Amino acid sequence: MIRRPDSVTFGAAVSTQHQRALGALLAAAALGSSGCVSEPSETGRPIGPGPDVVLISIDTLRADRMSLYGHTRDTTPGLTRMAEEAIVFDRAYHNGGGTLPSHMTMMTSLHPRAHWVTPSTGRTLPPERTTLAEVFHRHGWDTAAFVDGGWMAPKFGFAQGFDIYEDAGGGGFEKVLPAASNWLADREERPAFLFLHTYDVHSQTDRLPYECPDGGHWRYLEEGFTPVGFDGCRDGRCASELLSQLDAQLAAKTLDPADALGPTEIEWMKALYDGCIRWADDQLGEFFEHLQDLGIYDRALIVVTSDHGEEFLDHGRLLHHQNGFEEIARVPLIVKLPFGGGGGRRVGELAALVDLMPTLLEYARLPIPEVAQGTSLRPAIESSVAVRSDLHVFSVLRGPRYKYFADTGDVYDLTKDTTETEAVADLDADLRTHLQERLWGLVNRDIALQEALDQGLEPPRTELTPEERQELEALGYLVTEEPEPPQQQPE
Numbered sequence: 001m002i003r004r005p006d007s008v009t010f011g012a013a014v015s016t017q018h019q020r021a022l023g024a025l026l027a028a029a030a031l032g033s034s035g036c037v038s039e040p041s042e043t044g045r046p047i048g049p050g051p052d053v054v055l056i057s058i059d060t061l062r063a064d065r066m067s068l069y070g071h072t073r074d075t076t077p078g079l080t081r082m083a084e085e086a087i088v089f090d091r092a093y094h095n096g097g098g099t100l101p102s103h104m105t106m107m108t109s110l111h112p113r114a115h116w117v118t119p120s121t122g123r124t125l126p127p128e129r130t131t132l133a134e135v136f137h138r139h140g141w142d143t144a145a146f147v148d149g150g151w152m153a154p155k156f157g158f159a160q161g162f163d164i165y166e167d168a169g170g171g172g173f174e175k176v177l178p179a180a181s182n183w184l185a186d187r188e189e190r191p192a193f194l195f196l197h198t199y200d201v202h203s204q205t206d207r208l209p210y211e212c213p214d215g216g217h218w219r220y221l222e223e224g225f226t227p228v229g230f231d232g233c234r235d236g237r238c239a240s241e242l243l244s245q246l247d248a249q250l251a252a253k254t255l256d257p258a259d260a261l262g263p264t265e266i267e268w269m270k271a272l273y274d275g276c277i278r279w280a281d282d283q284l285g286e287f288f289e290h291l292q293d294l295g296i297y298d299r300a301l302i303v304v305t306s307d308h309g310e311e312f313l314d315h316g317r318l319l320h321h322q323n324g325f326e327e328i329a330r331v332p333l334i335v336k337l338p339f340g341g342g343g344g345r346r347v348g349e350l351a352a353l354v355d356l357m358p359t360l361l362e363y364a365r366l367p368i369p370e371v372a373q374g375t376s377l378r379p380a381i382e383s384s385v386a387v388r389s390d391l392h393v394f395s396v397l398r399g400p401r402y403k404y405f406a407d408t409g410d411v412y413d414l415t416k417d418t419t420e421t422e423a424v425a426d427l428d429a430d431l432r433t434h435l436q437e438r439l440w441g442l443v444n445r446d447i448a449l450q451e452a453l454d455q456g457l458e459p460p461r462t463e464l465t466p467e468e469r470q471e472l473e474a475l476g477y478l479v480t481e482e483p484e485p486p487q488q489q490p491e
């Protein structure tokens with residue numbers, strides 16, 4: 001049982017009746033989940049002043065394309081340097097969905113099916129929910145976010161708890177990092193919580209599938225090289241738009257992966273993508289140097305992660321509309337503690353984005369909301385002690401050895417088949433039943449929590465403006481739908 005340091009009283013936001021319903025749910029959930037629920041503290045107050053906290057999400061950053069995670073191209077020398085003073089999680093995962101639900105999970109410690117803020121529901125975060133930024137703000141932290149638009153727009157509820165929530169609208173680190181630097185330099189004495197987000201390694205509707213400033217995408221290719229007969233466009237569609245259209249056909253099985261893009265085209269796209277990772281890494285390296293000049297870096301808690309990976313026909317799809325397989329589900333997770341404690345360690349224990357909020361709040365010595373579904377990773381960070389036995393990515397269960405996909409019934413043994421090439425053919429029937437029941441237990445817990453949290457509320461909804469729709473289409477969304485989270489509760 002992981003002892004939580006404190007707990008937020010959410011009575012101001014949820015009625016007594018709902019608290020009772022939630023209490024019963026949470027007690028039941030604690031029995032079946034890897035997370036634990038603590039007793040409320042007596043004071044509900046922080047123990048003392050905490051560190052500056054910086055959370056950085058590089059959207060669509062696939063872990064195995066980073067040299068820090070073994071990629072042969074030197075794509076992340078800056079993060080590798082950072083890792084000398086940080087703890088690196090080798091088996092970290094998002095909890096389902098694309099940019100919007102995945103980041104909302106980071107900010108609320110609720111699984112996507114529990115917060116239910118996804119493109120397909122049209123919902124936004126009710127003000128009654130408690131966000132990570134709100135807890136920091138409530139306890140005296142200055143809070144600021146500099147994000148890159150699209151699904152990170154404030155209208156979905158992300159701005160809740162931030163003093164400043166600035167949308168760079170696709171400008172990437174070129175806009176985000178200077179704005180963050182200026183904000184940090186102008187601050188007063190209070191500690192800071194800073195959230196940064198960029199689409200620099202995300203596909204765009206530019207001429208090439210992946211492009212970043214200064215020609216960074218060409219780094220691993222001779223300038224101007226394109227595969228014969230393919231420059232990123234086909235039949236008037238380019239980049240994200242083309243890839244999305246192809247992916248929609250792949251999803252509908254009206255197009256064979258072998259006919260979508262050839263091996264040379266795929267390698268070319270991977271090289272462009274890798275070049276943008278290196279470009280983003282270089283920018284981040286300079287930003288960290290600036291934090292050092294400001295006297296912030298050493299004493300800050302800094303986390304770098306991503307909301308999901310990217311697929312290059314690894315499992316017959318493109319972009320990141322398909323969840324569950326390692327290329328999408330696994331994310332980088334690098335945690336630098338204040339003054340580099342534990343630096344250089346690799347952690348093989350399972351971790352999930354739903355755990356970020358409890359982890360950051362525990363290190364900041366702040367109360368963790370009682371409804372948080374994640375578990376602080378502190379025992380894993382400091383002692384390599386497992387804090388969870390498994391996790392779920394929408395309707396996929398990731399255990400220490402097996403991964404179970406509810407939609408196909410396939411099970412992969414990740415100790416023997418790291419690329420998930422061949423489903424286990426002769427899986428013990430009892431084990432299969434166990435995996436199924438475990439997954440649906442977790443999903444049903446999420447659904448029950450969402451229903452309890454929604455009692456008495458009319459969940460706010462939003463519609464996209466034509467401009468927002470255009471911006472999202474430029475990122476490759478809406479042409480194909482986000483994966484639908486599980487909604488049934490099979491008996």
Ligand SMILES: [Zn+2]
Pocket residue numbers: 059060098099100307308
């Ligand atoms: Zn994303």
